[in-house]
Amino acid sequence: MATSTVADIVRLGPVIPVLAFDTPEQGEHVSRALHAGGVKVLEITLRTAAGLEAIERAAQIAPDIVVGVGTITKPEHCALAKKAGAKFGVSPGLTREIHQASLDAGLPLLPGVMTPTDIIVAMELGYEIVKFFPAVPAGGLNMLQAFHGPFPTLKFCPTGGITSESAINFLALPNVVCVGGSWLTPKAALAAQDWAEVTRLARAASELARPVR
Template sequence: MATHLPTTSVADIVRLGPVIPVLAFETAEQGEHVSRALYAGGVKVLEITLRTAAGLDAIQRASRIAPDIAVGVGTITKPEQCALAKQAGAQFGVSPGLTREMHDASIEAGLPLLPGVMTPSDIILAMELGYEIVKFFPAVPAGGIAMLNAFHGPFPTLKFCPTGGITPESATNFLALPNVVCVGGSWLTPKAALAAQDWAEVTRLARAASELSRPVR
């Protein structure tokens, strides 16, 4: 069994790669194949969501692939999911939004959290709770690059991982922003490739994503 990375915070995790794939699997077996294919392409951070029943089992399998892989749980919408994900082997959590109850549950579970924000009020709550890196979701529908530029004025120290509607073509423009540390995306696992079990295609897309440039900060 692989030993988990000694990551202690979301800041450690987002430095591992410019793109965090957002994943939803039909089965745990599919999840393991895809996770291995992504890792073979140089992607070392995975966000496996709880949008399907296979999520927790897929997290457990993916966390055993290699000692330098960081597997997170995505789509946390209930506080109790933090402990369940931690038990399954998740090293961090990602949520579409944030409540104080969810924050407390993540601390109790020992699960570093990347909370979702969309508005200035969301951001102020996150900063009050001590977050320095947040997920901007849904990024493109909520204003995309223009909104992130607008946030930089009143919140100059806050860093973002925009997710939602980002493409391989737009990812570089997001990564060039001074307040963006990485992006989340689902384009690394197209439905056609998964249906055909074309793991080589997943690895190809992962390699291209892992080579995207981002400013050194």
């Protein structure tokens, strides 16, 4: 699927699931279940050893799936993820080294920010869309509303502590383009291999209303 920029990718759906898998096989099952529920964009994190192979498998599921790599904390993660088939990267924070590595790898990056200083650094490097992380512990809706004044053109993907109930409130903000969340893959459903439940949650997330921007 032709999605060359983060701006293209974040508009493919209101929710980007944040995923960590115990095994590549689990990752493939969950990715298929999410896609069946209409979720086209996945963030598969490098928090477990299964991450890279899960990305490789998920990227081959369907032509319209867009798989990203999450928890980029080292520059070398960018090239590894690109080789595995990732179409974009997500980091909890941002350094100039990670920024340069993403450019070198040809991996569009959604960098994490939490403070005004983080935001200014990201904007200096040319980012127009950033991840606000950890969203709820860092101030949630009130913080995003406060950011809109000094940074009126910047768009956010808040991630961290967002639930199926609160997601709609974040999506209603003028500076939010999508949200990230882990509620689409509850631990109980994964333990029971209840892929139908994952698909049900994915379908509900895909149908969340958001203003057209």
